[in-house]
Amino acid sequence: MRGWDAIAVLLMGIVLATPLAAQGPRIEPPAGGIFGPLPGSGQPADPSMPPSVPNRFETPELIVDLSRPRLSITSAFQGESILLFGMFDPPGEIVVVVIGPPARETVLRKQRVLGLWLNTGRQAFDDVPAYYSIAASQPLQRLLARSAGGEILSLEDRLQSVQSVGQREHEDLTRFRLGLVEVKRREGLYPAAIGQVTIQANRLFRVELPFPSRLPEGTYEVRTYLLREGRIVAAVSRPLPVGKVGFSAQLAGWADNDGPLYGLGAIFMALLVGWAGGAVMRRI
Amino acid sequence: MEIYLPIAEQSMNVFILLGLGGAAGLLSGMFGVGGGFLATPLLIFVGIPPAVAVASQANQVVSNSISSLQVHWRRGNVDLRMGLVLLLGGMIGSSAGVSLFTYLKNIGQIDFVIAVLYVVMLSTIGVLMLFESARTYIRRRRNPEAPRGKLHTHYLVHRLPLKLRFYKSKLYISALLPIGIGFAIGVLSAILGVGGGFVLVPAMIYILGMPTAVVIGTSNFQILFVAANVTFLQAATNNTVDVVLALLLILGGVVGAPIGSRLAAKLPGVVLRGLMSVLILVVAVELLTELLRTPSSLYSLGTRQVLP
Numbered sequence: 001m002r003g004w005d006a007i008a009v010l011l012m013g014i015v016l017a018t019p020l021a022a023q024g025p026r027i028e029p030p031a032g033g034i035f036g037p038l039p040g041s042g043q044p045a046d047p048s049m050p051p052s053v054p055n056r057f058e059t060p061e062l063i064v065d066l067s068r069p070r071l072s073i074t075s076a077f078q079g080e081s082i083l084l085f086g087m088f089d090p091p092g093e094i095v096v097v098v099i100g101p102p103a104r105e106t107v108l109r110k111q112r113v114l115g116l117w118l119n120t121g122r123q124a125f126d127d128v129p130a131y132y133s134i135a136a137s138q139p140l141q142r143l144l145a146r147s148a149g150g151e152i153l154s155l156e157d158r159l160q161s162v163q164s165v166g167q168r169e170h171e172d173l174t175r176f177r178l179g180l181v182e183v184k185r186r187e188g189l190y191p192a193a194i195g196q197v198t199i200q201a202n203r204l205f206r207v208e209l210p211f212p213s214r215l216p217e218g219t220y221e222v223r224t225y226l227l228r229e230g231r232i233v234a235a236v237s238r239p240l241p242v243g244k245v246g247f248s249a250q251l252a253g254w255a256d257n258d259g260p261l262y263g264l265g266a267i268f269m270a271l272l273v274g275w276a277g278g279a280v281m282r283r284i
Numbered sequence: 285m286e287i288y289l290p291i292a293e294q295s296m297n298v299f300i301l302l303g304l305g306g307a308a309g310l311l312s313g314m315f316g317v318g319g320g321f322l323a324t325p326l327l328i329f330v331g332i333p334p335a336v337a338v339a340s341q342a343n344q345v346v347s348n349s350i351s352s353l354q355v356h357w358r359r360g361n362v363d364l365r366m367g368l369v370l371l372l373g374g375m376i377g378s379s380a381g382v383s384l385f386t387y388l389k390n391i392g393q394i395d396f397v398i399a400v401l402y403v404v405m406l407s408t409i410g411v412l413m414l415f416e417s418a419r420t421y422i423r424r425r426r427n428p429e430a431p432r433g434k435l436h437t438h439y440l441v442h443r444l445p446l447k448l449r450f451y452k453s454k455l456y457i458s459a460l461l462p463i464g465i466g467f468a469i470g471v472l473s474a475i476l477g478v479g480g481g482f483v484l485v486p487a488m489i490y491i492l493g494m495p496t497a498v499v500i501g502t503s504n505f506q507i508l509f510v511a512a513n514v515t516f517l518q519a520a521t522n523n524t525v526d527v528v529l530a531l532l533l534i535l536g537g538v539v540g541a542p543i544g545s546r547l548a549a550k551l552p553g554v555v556l557r558g559l560m561s562v563l564i565l566v567v568a569v570e571l572l573t574e575l576l577r578t579p580s581s582l583y584s585l586g587t588r589q590v591l592p
Binding site: 073074075076077078101103104105106107108109110111112115116117118119122130176179180182183184186213214216218244247248249251252255256259260262263264265266267269270271273274275277278279280281282 | 286287288290291293294295343344346347348349350351352354355392393395396400512515516517518519520521523525527528530531534535538539541542575576577578579581582583584585586587588589590
């Protein structure tokens with residue numbers, strides 16, 4: 001059972017380490033080109049500066065927090081909502097984009113063959129976000145009227161960039177891409193509606209971010225943008241780790257890392273319960 | 285009350301799963317067969333991914349067969365030699381079956397194959413059972429003391445080479461025959477998550493010609509090891525065994541089985557078999573409609589692969 005212990009220790013390490021990471025600096029370092037030079041920011045914001053002190057530079061203040069630092073998939077997990085809230089220097093509008101970890105997804109298409117429906121077509125896409133939702137304080141079209149496009153992407157635009165694996169004609173590829181959205185939407189992973197960010201007192205904002213019960217694990221990214229006249233003037237990115245914890249995490253980790261041992265454990269459990277249960281029930 | 289199933293990666297009502305296990309246990313108590321052939325389709329109906337349903341059901345079969353083997357072993361109703369020969373075929377068959385399962389899963393056809401095999405198997409068994417029980421019922425009403433047929437007949441299969449003597453079964457037949465049967469049951473077990481008792485038992489009686497007394501115990505012996513092999517290989521290669529799901533099914537089954545055997549003692553066998561065959565046919569028809577009906581969505585997703 002040494003493997004089991006190692007996994008438990010590893011998981012504990014992850015559990016202990018992640019909240020610290022999640023509560024890191026208010027303004028995350030620029031992530032590659034995506035969070036490149038923000039318009040109007042001469043210098044990067046100093047993380048040590050207390051939030052109440054107005055920034056001497058032109059970058060307006062944008063503070064964001066989540067009601068919980070991580071999403072824990074426990075034995076009782078049935079999907080969950082997380083509250084994102086924060087404060088900004090008025091004026092402005094807020095847009096929140098939540099992006100799940102990317103992975104290769106294979107879309108299967110059914111066709112009728114001899115009266116029976118079976119999967120005949122398949123198309124793989126790389127770099128498909130596991131989850132994608134957008135929330136905004138005003139209809140997006142109006143907010144993005146000018147030049148914030150390219151940074152804040154609607155789901156359709158985001159999926160235009162996913163790489164298809166292999167060759168297929170464009171029209172058919174589009175159908176598969178729409179199929180992908182259809183399935184993800186059904187599972188609640190690509191909410192169709194734009195979430196509503198509510199602004200109070202002209203500088204406080206909040207929004208509920210919904211997550212369904214069948215949620216892929218990984219580190220999600222919660223990006224919050226402050227827009228003025230359709231231009232992004234400040235942005236904050238927060239990681240949101242999503243993972244199984246407790247008993248279900250241990251089991252899944254065990255099954256993942258040491259399948260044969262897990263299989264033996266499953267057999268042993270069945271033998272034990274079957275033997276004991278049978279013996280007990282015969283006596284009643 | 286919902287519980288999260290860590291391998292199926294979804295939450296499911298605890299009582300539905302306990303109930304399913306209980307129903308399977310009830311059937312196994314009544315008829316001495318595993319009940320997996322009804323539990324797996326029902327698990328698929330309630331939304332468990334077919335691959336997980338099959339593999340976890342195999343895990344449940346392990347528990348179910350140790351329970352009944354306990355009794356039959358004590359009564360001396362196990363033909364160990366026959367069991368081992370069957371098992372030889374069963375191990376090869378189930379290992380081949382899991383490889384086939386993995387291949388079908390990778391090309392995205394496993395759900396379809398599982399559904400088609402279940403439709404074929406359940407409708408065949410359902411129709412045969414229905415006819416058999418109707419015939420018995422009619423014959424008994426006409427002539428309550430009808431003579432029973434011959435124990436077994438000798439035909440082509442008794443001329444195969446590699447003959448072995450099975451003392452407990454009072455048989456002198458080719459080992460190739462039980463190996464072949466064991467192989468077929470092994471493949472079935474791996475792909476459908478069933479013990480295969482409902483195919484194995486008639487095969488042992490009608491094809492091998494074994495005495496009824498040792499059939500159930502011996503089939504349980506072979507099923508126990510084949511199901512354990514399937515569980516192990518599915519866990520090691522496909523990661524589809526959900527122990528939480530399996531445990532709930534097992535617990536339900538542990539309670540259901542004795543109730544089933546008590547019910548079986550009270551109700552006449554013909555009526556029981558008639559009811560069971562109707563139940564089997566209902567599930568088969570439901571599965572077939574699923575295959576024939578235009579799906580609400582043509583698209584589905586295969587396994588998600590996180591890139592390194």
